[in-house]
Amino acid sequence: MIKTPYLLFLGDAPDQLAAKVAQGIKDWRPQNAVGQYRMEGCGADLGLRDMDLVEAKAAGAKTLVIGVANRGGVISKEWKKVLVAALEEGFDLASGLHNLLRDEPDLVAVAEACGCALHDVRLPDAKYPIANGVKRTGKRCLAVGTDCSVGKMYTALAMDAEMKTRGMKSSFRATGQTGILITGNGVPLDAVVADFMAGAVEWLTPDNDDDHWDHIEGQGSLFHVSYSGVTMALIHGGQPDALILCHEPTREHMRGLPGFALPSLEKLRDTALPLAQVANPECEVVGVSVNTQHLSEEEANAYLAEVEARMGLPAVDPFRQGAGRLVDALAAI
Amino acid sequence: MIKTPYLLFLGDAPDQLAAKVAQGIKDWRPQNAVGQYRMEGCGADLGLRDMDLVEAKAAGAKTLVIGVANRGGVISKEWKKVLVAALEEGFDLASGLHNLLRDEPDLVAVAEACGCALHDVRLPDAKYPIANGVKRTGKRCLAVGTDCSVGKMYTALAMDAEMKTRGMKSSFRATGQTGILITGNGVPLDAVVADFMAGAVEWLTPDNDDDHWDHIEGQGSLFHVSYSGVTMALIHGGQPDALILCHEPTREHMRGLPGFALPSLEKLRDTALPLAQVANPECEVVGVSVNTQHLSEEEANAYLAEVEARMGLPAVDPFRQGAGRLVDALAAI
Numbered sequence: 001m002i003k004t005p006y007l008l009f010l011g012d013a014p015d016q017l018a019a020k021v022a023q024g025i026k027d028w029r030p031q032n033a034v035g036q037y038r039m040e041g042c043g044a045d046l047g048l049r050d051m052d053l054v055e056a057k058a059a060g061a062k063t064l065v066i067g068v069a070n071r072g073g074v075i076s077k078e079w080k081k082v083l084v085a086a087l088e089e090g091f092d093l094a095s096g097l098h099n100l101l102r103d104e105p106d107l108v109a110v111a112e113a114c115g116c117a118l119h120d121v122r123l124p125d126a127k128y129p130i131a132n133g134v135k136r137t138g139k140r141c142l143a144v145g146t147d148c149s150v151g152k153m154y155t156a157l158a159m160d161a162e163m164k165t166r167g168m169k170s171s172f173r174a175t176g177q178t179g180i181l182i183t184g185n186g187v188p189l190d191a192v193v194a195d196f197m198a199g200a201v202e203w204l205t206p207d208n209d210d211d212h213w214d215h216i217e218g219q220g221s222l223f224h225v226s227y228s229g230v231t232m233a234l235i236h237g238g239q240p241d242a243l244i245l246c247h248e249p250t251r252e253h254m255r256g257l258p259g260f261a262l263p264s265l266e267k268l269r270d271t272a273l274p275l276a277q278v279a280n281p282e283c284e285v286v287g288v289s290v291n292t293q294h295l296s297e298e299e300a301n302a303y304l305a306e307v308e309a310r311m312g313l314p315a316v317d318p319f320r321q322g323a324g325r326l327v328d329a330l331a332a333i
Numbered sequence: 334m335i336k337t338p339y340l341l342f343l344g345d346a347p348d349q350l351a352a353k354v355a356q357g358i359k360d361w362r363p364q365n366a367v368g369q370y371r372m373e374g375c376g377a378d379l380g381l382r383d384m385d386l387v388e389a390k391a392a393g394a395k396t397l398v399i400g401v402a403n404r405g406g407v408i409s410k411e412w413k414k415v416l417v418a419a420l421e422e423g424f425d426l427a428s429g430l431h432n433l434l435r436d437e438p439d440l441v442a443v444a445e446a447c448g449c450a451l452h453d454v455r456l457p458d459a460k461y462p463i464a465n466g467v468k469r470t471g472k473r474c475l476a477v478g479t480d481c482s483v484g485k486m487y488t489a490l491a492m493d494a495e496m497k498t499r500g501m502k503s504s505f506r507a508t509g510q511t512g513i514l515i516t517g518n519g520v521p522l523d524a525v526v527a528d529f530m531a532g533a534v535e536w537l538t539p540d541n542d543d544d545h546w547d548h549i550e551g552q553g554s555l556f557h558v559s560y561s562g563v564t565m566a567l568i569h570g571g572q573p574d575a576l577i578l579c580h581e582p583t584r585e586h587m588r589g590l591p592g593f594a595l596p597s598l599e600k601l602r603d604t605a606l607p608l609a610q611v612a613n614p615e616c617e618v619v620g621v622s623v624n625t626q627h628l629s630e631e632e633a634n635a636y637l638a639e640v641e642a643r644m645g646l647p648a649v650d651p652f653r654q655g656a657g658r659l660v661d662a663l664a665a666i
Binding site for chain 1: 463464465466522523524525526527528530531532555556558559560561562563564565566568569570572589590592593596604607608611612
């Protein structure tokens, strides 16, 4: 559990895209984002108040979150100065970088001296059980994709936000580093040891109120040969009541796998649903979420209408249209 | 890679069943089993020559393999004496115990002083890649089960042995600790980090001669919610050309999961084959392997005949009947 709220460290991000983790935190958990910390030459701006460490501390920030990708695979000397100063100021540090904070002896030493925590969200920080398959109370929704990186996290966050707006009981359950930094907790599923994957998902989505929805962040795809095992563990460990099918219609082949075609939405439905029903016989496919960022407004609307007619399910792009109709579909089951 | 041949350590095994790892080595790789080492009170006997360390060394043994389960979750003082003496005699040690050899400071120190290796086959000893899905040369066969522990390893070992007897090119590819100790190498797939599971299977079953068969040891089941992710990674990383369906007909529920019924063989076929064809569109289901140990000879024959007629596939118990008809089916594709 990462202490909130955060000061978002943008460092010397060359552009806005490099700060997308910080952007995600600001978009989805604005209450966690007290301010931004930018170094000389920073090309990103979240529109938050620029703060130094002392100001942020006074404003209540508890953790400095590295919300930017680093360059060249090292934590630079310039970053180091800020990170050390933050620890000395009493901030915890949280990072999703491949370079681990815990592999930097100076950060470890200063953190220990100051009594502050270093959170590397790429690595599990709990011991997970073997899954037992016992039915849990409460409801769970899982987004599954025709491919990786088609908008599963966005869909889950948007549905969670919509439910909260409506006063419904809802949690976003993060399974990747960006999601974990956004919410302050979760399971970095791709780094969990094979035997414990499904158990980690059970652990992440425990018994809850009957009218509470967990929106479980999806990973990979059943059709992506590199990561399908992780997806399978989400489907069985998550024992979802509802599946949302996610798709990006302009993708020419599976991400990183030239020669592998994307499955149709029908094939995804017919593959994922029977597998989900092994863990939860009541599971239903309730909607389709399409990432139409590479289509014009007109093309997007035509595509969504065609999918909706073909599949007999609400089909929306939550970025363009919000997740209201997907939440309606969940509320109806 | 564990150096062969072995001296098989049976310790103070209370009975034959406790020495089943050693039994597996002796059954499937008799050329690797130079002799057995038994302590006072040992209730197991593999029918191998009893040897002390000096005799075994003289007979060419290079590794002392712990072929017995330990009791109480600790490596006892009595075992320790033998293990230390073996290292001093120049043996490597290999173990599939939950208690790791590398966690015993005395063994580590002696091994280092003697220049000997400690092999804990429960843990990966290589850095595996992310799977890339590229089609590999050679043929691969994977056994998939309606449940865990229905005879997938036995089936693969029996098919490998039958092919070798016929002079065909064949390898057994171990994915669990018993299999790794039997063959001296492999991947302990349940201990691999999620992102690298499918890549580890690709690594284990590389390009080979066009007429060479890899018999990949199966793990878990697509229908076992605790371990299905591991099975999925085997199906996609292994890119099998042939699937063998494995079943144990007297099982009342999924292993360790009361309330979860086993799927039918038809359901296993219809689930596993389309998933396998994502990685290898040419994949076929070629046969059924049934573990009939809890049936009489007559019941077993009746059951196998019924399955064979129903499924239109050769259905055999390789323990009772050998794997000849399964190999015939592979040779025909």
